[in-house]
Amino acid sequence: MKKGKWKFLSLLIVLGLLLSACSSGTSGKKSEGQEGQGSEPELVDPSSFPKTVVNEETEIDGGSLTYALVSDTAFEGILDYAFYESSPDAEVISFFAEPIFAYDANYQITNDGESAAKFEMSEDGKTMTVTIQDGVTWHDGEPLKAEDYAFSFEIIGHPDYTGVRYGDALISGIVGMEDYHNGKADTISGIKILNDKQLTITWEEANPSLLSGIWSYAEPKHHFEGIEIGDLASSDKIHTDLLGFGPFKVTNIVPGESVEYEAYENYYGGAPKLDSVVLKVVSPTTIGEAIKKGDVDIASFPTDQYDKDYVPTNFQYLADMDAAYTYIGFKLGHWDAEAGVAVQDKDTPLQDVKLRQAIGYAMDNKSVAERFYQGLRVPATTLMIPFFADFHNPDIEGYSYNTEKANQLLDEAGYKDVDGDGYREDLEGNEMVFNFASMSGGETAEPLANFYIQNWKDVGIHVQLLEGRLHEMNSFYDRVEGDDEAVDIYQGAWGTGTDPDPYGLWSKLAPYNYPRFVNDKNEELLAAGHSEDAFDQEFRKDIYDQWQQLMVDEAPVIPTLYRYYLMAVNNRVKNYSIEAGSELGWEDVAVTAEKAFVEE
Template structure:
């Protein structure tokens, strides 16, 4: 069977090679780009050689990648660096943590903006950042005090009321973004403020000197340590929505966010070429000290040209399309760093709608894929291991759970999740009454009606189309007819516009999530989570998600048990079928110093530099 699947992949790559040369899109290494639902701060491939039928080199036996650069030289003064955003789609340019949605905008902000509290290797808050914190004995109140010398890049001091402003924006009745999540709603008085019943958030107080802010929560939760929002918004720069100076919509579209944003990070934005590049200059007033680089350029580079740009030395740091790994490792002037990522790719099943009035997901009991046995069968039908090994050289591996392996304490490595088993898939479909009644090779539904699923997937990179076609063939092999929505792949932005709008043309879709640093999955799968694109809800899901962030969950063993139960629930219900976890592969020029992708590193961004 593995040989058959490999032949199918090789054939697809060959047949589609001409077509794919013209594909564009904001692509991810799996043909699916992750949106970023982070609670706080939080791509591509290459063609298989024609006629190649032997398995590609498997990197699985050599996945001992470094996470730090090997160059230990001192950083030169006034160095310059160029970093690539590897994508075939312009970045959106919504440069505010409150309002952005895409991962590339997050990348842009990471160089000029940051949270007041830093985090350690386990993504737990520390006192090493621009502020220090204390938590009350009842674990319901956190007090954050901003350190001296922390200034915005226009010279104004960062104030506690700037962090309050973020909460006022996130909870505002007119807020149309996706970050009104549990840790925002849990602030005492926030629901009343969010519903327009009051102009104040009773659970937040700011000291008279504007250096200290206290936030009190309705429920004590361990997510306070990993999911608290600590990114302030510069009220003096944005303008004040609270006084009616401007509307929320005007703020989102303003130049203060899209053209000349400010933060208090190590580099300040000097110039933006919309959708293409950002030029940064060193922020001499950065609170940690003088950054090593004088200038930094972040620019869009297509997946097709990134290796050539690395060879020429035009790019110092870039993510590497995983199917270009074999060529990338032969480039002399770079080194490859990699680690298991806070992300996964998945197949989502549309099960309902978003109720805008109630701001919650509503599951339709009569949805086309309401029978979970059909969803389970589709997961059993997918050969994710072949995808990971043959297209991604072992740098992708089958996903089993919606809590990623990086969260080692909560990821259930022993869970009995579906793996490739076409016969099991067929048995489940038979049990559900989905059988081929007219002899055309495809099953009708339990009522004998034609059963065809419309599948939305993203364009971009040379594996996007082959992977989509591969999964469609997997499903066809067990008798399920699947066709691409509109007969084609969709560009990143239009794809997510359709998914978010619950477009009736979509029955299933392939997406990817960057999970954020908090293991709590409620921001993606909760009843009120706007990112819950499948619209799956259940009382048991509500119960477990609430328990996972309850005061009891300060007991790690209790929380682990709750999340084991939740992972088992999601394997049984299958609102989404996770397909692969991934190693994030980064190419770094040999001249780069003080750079690491290790979350446990002692290095800070401002120390990153070049040795020549």
């Protein structure tokens, strides 16, 4: 969809949609296909799927569409771009709020096409002038103003801000932001409001990620009047009493379950073709039937449920490469909230890099990708995903399945099975057991977790599910984010957004650095990757090549799978697209029949 849908994925904790696990039937046993056993599976060609729905029928006037938020848990309901942390909340937000800029096919902000604001850069690349366009109004009729965009930076940079966005270098690097963030100044000197429609933003240094990574969301300042920034996270203004300037406005919310939207007739991009949209949470285990019965019109379809031999009659699939990856993370420390920095201080054998590397080599991601996802996922190698074709280095091998190498590393490091129970003890000869936190999410979540546990058992590493079970998405990330001492290893997933700069995920200053990994070379390379020198593409590629290799060598996390994503769309839907740079937005989506088609 147009108007920055791609950037709305930025830094999402992509949870239920990404971590749908592997197919049932593994149950902790070695899968067919490990160690070269079994026949080669027939894989799907993801490029064979369209990116835009095919519908030549005549659209009807108005109508309502049902959108499925596919999740095994309720959405949290933190419905504001500055505060949300989960993919389900971002899906809810996307209908009523949007970025102020448009994005092109290369995922960079552009002045071409329709958008709420235009921009102009100074010759030195340090100052941006932003101009709000005429006719852009919030859903209460108030005009979008320059101060609304400035206010979003004031929220995120405020000393009392309780969210996690401040670690972004394009926010913290604004002139005067550090003093404002530390309470030494009441305003951000690098942001100047020129008039109701125009402001300038100046950064300390030019940054090659500016056009792909700038924070592009405004906040309705008048809507938050009288509420302290430290109280916003708990305010109704970001949970139920919502205000945006997108094509639809919220009319009703059943917290965690459903949202009703109606068309905003004064939307600056033109009145939406639909009268209304209903979003409802649907479990991954039942979404297939819901689509076939016509209970929903659009849904993210779990790739582990895709059947290449099934030909749908009432809906069609769209597919594209996802800006995301799944990974195994190791808890190495804690987040010092007062200092705003990660501290790598946890007393755990996982501080041993050879142990972490061995865990990586023990994992059979190739079997998971091929046998359980039929080619819609592929083994991951580095933390710079193929989505960023200019920077992903395919020559770095990462952690391919190699139990011989895993055992060799463990032997070299001195981890031995002292008591003959099949598990290795720590370096002092004591029992070594790690708690593995993994999310619930469909029928295959537990089998996948058990599959990896069996992989690790095969090389003598004792890993058990945290508290003997999977954990609901919100509580899972509460514990991982909160550095729960009981969590040793966890299975997570990241949506990278459209900016290749990994600083916001893996710097010691980034709250999203959940392993709490601290490494001087890592900081040096991350800083160089968005320095002025990095405007030279070859320089930046070399820096990111070094960074990818460093993260493989240090292994604070092990990337497991890159992925394609599927959307299932009812045949009555028209003008819906997932293609980058598409000029189709939610206001263009229409239906060609009053009711959704059902399976024949």
